[in-house]
Amino acid sequence: xxxxxxxxxxxxxxxxxxxxxxxxxxxxxxxxxxxxxxxxxxxxxxxxxxxxxxxxxxxxxxxxxxxxxxxxxxxxxxxxxxxxxxxxxxxxxxxxxxxxxxxxxxxxxxxxxxxxxxxxxxxxxxxxxxxxxxxxxxxxxxxxxxxxxxxxxxxxxxxxxxxxxxxxxxxxxxxxxxxxxxxxxxxxxxxxxxxxxxxxxxxxxxxxxxxxxx
Ligand SMILES: Cc1cc2nc3c(=O)[nH]c(=O)nc-3n(C[C@H](O)[C@H](O)[C@H](O)COP(=O)(O)O)c2cc1C
Numbered sequence: 001x002x003x004x005x006x007x008x009x010x011x012x013x014x015x016x017x018x019x020x021x022x023x024x025x026x027x028x029x030x031x032x033x034x035x036x037x038x039x040x041x042x043x044x045x046x047x048x049x050x051x052x053x054x055x056x057x058x059x060x061x062x063x064x065x066x067x068x069x070x071x072x073x074x075x076x077x078x079x080x081x082x083x084x085x086x087x088x089x090x091x092x093x094x095x096x097x098x099x100x101x102x103x104x105x106x107x108x109x110x111x112x113x114x115x116x117x118x119x120x121x122x123x124x125x126x127x128x129x130x131x132x133x134x135x136x137x138x139x140x141x142x143x144x145x146x147x148x149x150x151x152x153x154x155x156x157x158x159x160x161x162x163x164x165x166x167x168x169x170x171x172x173x174x175x176x177x178x179x180x181x182x183x184x185x186x187x188x189x190x191x192x193x194x195x196x197x198x199x200x201x202x203x204x205x206x207x208x209x210x211x212x213x214x
Contacts, residue, residue: 013155015194033141102195118186155190
């Protein structure tokens with residue numbers, strides 16, 4: 001698949017089959033990530049791949065933590081964003097709405113905390129000794145990973161909501177306290193039979209983001 005096709009066709013996948021992703025494939029994804037540029041070739045990233053029972057236990061604990069917050073009325077409010085972001089987020093929610101009607105079990109929060117049932121989760125971390133400037137490098141690596149996954153018929157969804165439970169993740173996976181968890185990515189084979197397979201996010205016109213200086 002050409003780069004152009006991969007980057008225009010890639011979209012987040014939120015419904016996966018139960019098929020496992022092989023270790024070899026997951027290693028290839030990480031290897032693609034580390035081909036990204038990094039400042040002075042520092043290669044400041046770390047990857048933690050979670051599959052099998054460990055992935056199940058983690059997802060169960062994340063969902064349980066959220067449900068306990070719900071029961072206790074302690075779910076933190078979602079902060080209002082400045083425009084135009086608040087409107088875009090609203091549009092995103094509205095665009096997903098018809099798909100939640102087709103599958104009433106679909107819910108962004110619980111789905112995210114369960115990594116949408118994807119059989120593999122890749123945690124991306126930044127070396128804790130480095131400044132947040134280096135987040136750019138990890139992001140570049142993440143995009144490589146997403147594109148290679150897409151080109152190989154895999155689906156991915158970047159999952160940031162779980163970062164609310166950083167401490168739980170660290171404890172459950174027995175990761176060092178110093179871990180600087182940046183993002184997580186759900187990886188699996190897309191389920192074409194699920195209504196959400198028909199969902200695709202849109203984009204503004206590029207001109208909205210662009211300033212020419214000549
Ligand atoms: C930093 C970041 C965090 C995200 N967190 C979540 C998440 O927690 N749950 C989710 O369903 N999607 C999440 N996404 C996916 C975005 O909703 C998605 O990328 C966006 O709507 C654009 O759609 P696309 O990926 O299909 O192009 C996240 C994406 C990014 C880049």
